[in-house]
Amino acid sequence: MRIELPQLPYAASALEPWISARTVNTHHGRHHRAYVDKVKALVGDNAETLEAVILRTAGDAARQVLFNNAAQAWNHAFYWQCLRPKSGPPPPAYEKWAAALKEAALGHFGSGWAWLVRHGTQLKVITTANADTPMVHGLEPLLVIDVWEHAYYLDYQERRAAYVTGVVDNLLNWELAECLTT
Numbered sequence: 074m075r076i077e078l079p080q081l082p083y084a085a086s087a088l089e090p091w092i093s094a095r096t097v098n099t100h101h102g103r104h105h106r107a108y109v110d111k112v113k114a115l116v117g118d119n120a121e122t123l124e125a126v127i128l129r130t131a132g133d134a135a136r137q138v139l140f141n142n143a144a145q146a147w148n149h150a151f152y153w154q155c156l157r158p159k160s161g162p163p164p165p166a167y168e169k170w171a172a173a174l175k176e177a178a179l180g181h182f183g184s185g186w187a188w189l190v191r192h193g194t195q196l197k198v199i200t201t202a203n204a205d206t207p208m209v210h211g212l213e214p215l216l217v218i219d220v221w222e223h224a225y226y227l228d229y230q231e232r233r234a235a236y237v238t239g240v241v242d243n244l245l246n247w248e249l250a251e252c253l254t255t
């Protein structure tokens with residue numbers, strides 16, 4: 074992935090009524106952009122991919138700021154791809170994963186991300202805190218829900234459950250996980 078702010082794959086209003094255009098514009102145009110801009114400012118002009126920056130800075134306390142911003146830039150680009158307007162409810166084969174994602178997203182304390190990941194041939198639901206991202210743990214992400222407050226506060230205030238339910242039941246692009254068997 075290049076170090077740049079990707080265009081949204083849909084209109085800002087396309088995720089309504091579950092995520093408003095106001096939230097999408099702020100989240101993508103300000104929060105996501107700020108992470109990308111910070112990475113660019115720190116790495117300067119080079120041809121590195123975002124993944125390369127993340128992997129070379131993970132666990133390096135001296136490069137924590139770069140890691141955090143690079144991982145957040147990647148996580149957000151992936152998040153927008155995981156949402157699909159009017160996706161509808163999860164396919165029956167994925168209902169247990171949908172339930173697990175909801176539980177994980179609600180149970181995660183503070184800022185972070187709830188993920189459906191592939192670990193070898195297995196699917197797993199995990200959460201990561203702050204900017205942390207599955208690739209540094211050897212896991213392949215398939216779907217993600219942003220559970221930072223900025224993802225839902227304008228629409229739902231503190232009601233994370235309403236946001237998570239809206240996303241899981243209506244907006245997740247389950248085709249991203251459909252190459253796998255459960």
Ligand SMILES: [Fe+2]
Nearest residue numbers: 104219221224
């Ligand atoms: Fe976010």
